[in-house]
Amino acid sequence: MxxxxxxxxxxxxxxxxxxxxxxxxxxxxxxxxxxxxxxxPAITENLKNITSQGAFGYQFLSENYYQSIINWMERRHRYKVAREEICYVPNVVLGLSFAVQAVSEPGDEIIIQTPVYGPFFRVVEDNQRVLVESKLKEENGYYTMDMEDFERKITPKTKAVILCNPHNPSGRVWTKEELEQLAEICMRHHLYIISDDIHCELVRAGQKHTFISSLSEEVRRRSIICTSPSKAFNLAGIHVANCFISDEELRGKFMEIAEKSHAAESNAFVEAALRGAYDESxxxxxxxxxxxxxxxxxxxxxxxxxxxxxxxxxxxxxxxxxxxxxxxxxxxxxxxxxxxxxxxxxxxxxxxxxxxxxxxxxxxxxxxxxxxxxxxxxxxxxxxxx
Ligand SMILES: Cc1ncc(COP(=O)(O)O)c(C=O)c1O
Known part of the structure; x- marks a missing residue:
């Protein structure tokens, strides 16, 4: 302490x-x-080792980077992620933006559940998609999803929902049952689920976080899960995040968009910081x-x-x-x-x-x-x- x-x-x-x-x-x-x-301490130590190399040219991420994520997800979250599913992005919001572009076309509708983290609005609107809000229900400060309202908001133009799990700002850690209900509606209407799980390591005593993609193979294939060690280990300035995309075609689209952005390269410190966090902290x-x-x-x-x-x-x-x-x-x-x-x-x-x-x-x-x-x-x- x-x-x-x-x-x-x-x-x-x-x-x-x-x-x-x-x-x-x-x-x-x-x-x-x-x-x-x-x-x-392991993060600082790893970063010091990198600075002492004195060489900061272009870098790639080694297989150790991916193995570290696989091990962490398995150990900490009992979640099996395969090597090929992992797509590095410099930060989660950029990952959300690529995801929006990968699952929809300009003019398509994307649902968000409000109130929610401000950039959710921006990644929809800045990509010329139509923002559709489904309000969360609030009772005594406790927020729940309004499943009926959510389903009512779906039209033939709706392509995806952006989920915040755990939810910022309410602090809700969505239960498996809530996620099952949401996923069931999304699957029935052929929606994609873009899930921002950046806070997934920060759960309060007695709570359990569930990745929505863990619910079934079908949900997994229609999900883009955005993770990062940046919230839990305070690494926002390093620029490290990872999106998990199991469907090969969807992943291909996402990677193509990432490449076209010319903004998705890693830096010398990414691997050292992530491994210090996930492997040793x-x-x-x-x-x-x-x-x-x-x-x-x-x-x-x-x-x-x-x-x-x-x-x-x-x-x-x-x-x-x-x-x-x-x-x-x-x-x-x-x-x-x-x-x-x-x-x-x-x-x-x-x-x-x-x-x-x-x-x-x-x-x-x-x-x-x-x-x-x-x-x-x-x-x-x-x-x-x-
Ligand atoms: C839900 C959520 N997503 C994304 C971010 C920002 O992540 P990044 O800096 O990796 O874009 C935050 C930061 O507070 C957040 O709360």
């Missing part, structure tokens, strides 16, 4: 979270989803999840006890807490600004996740507990001034 309590000073490192202009002196950044912890990840459980418990209990204007619910996955601020007594479009200016906390505005996010904000709890405690005190004081 000590290694997480210590945190890491990221200020002055061109760090998006800490070095953007709105994070002024005294502001606690609890916005963008990365962590204020030093990475697992499972213990670190277990300790991290324990630490995050503690942070989340503290944060949620504090808000429930001390702050009546904000409603939160323990997330089942991720290190993010989705907070309903509609009873705070502030105009919805001013909540983020109030938290920043008065409470000295930088959060993500709920509208980043779509219009259902109006009046909500998202807190990132991947930082030392002492910082969370400080932020909560400021939050309470700030709200008392209202």
């Amino acid at each position: 000590e290694r997480f309590e210590k945190g890491i000073n990221r200020k002055g490192t061109n760090c998006v979270k800490w070095d953007v202009p709105f994070v002024t002196e005294g502001v606690q950044p609890m916005w963008i989803a990365d962590m204020d912890f030093e990475v697992a 499972e213990e670190w990840l277990l300790a991290l999840n324990d630490y995050l459980d503690q942070n989340i418990d503290y944060f949620v209990s504090y808000i429930e006890k001390e702050i009546s204007g904000i409603k939160v619910r323990r997330p089942e996955g991720t290190y993010l807490v989705w907070a309903d601020c509609r009873k705070l007594g502030i105009k919805e479009e001013r909540v983020r600004e109030f938290l920043l200016d008065t409470c000295k906390i930088a959060v993500n505005d709920g509208e980043f996740f779509g219009k259902e996010g109006r009046g909500f904000v998202r807190f990132n709890l991947a930082c030392p507990l002492s910082q969370i405690k400080g932020a909560l005190e400021n939050l309470k004081k700030g709200i008392e001034t209202l």
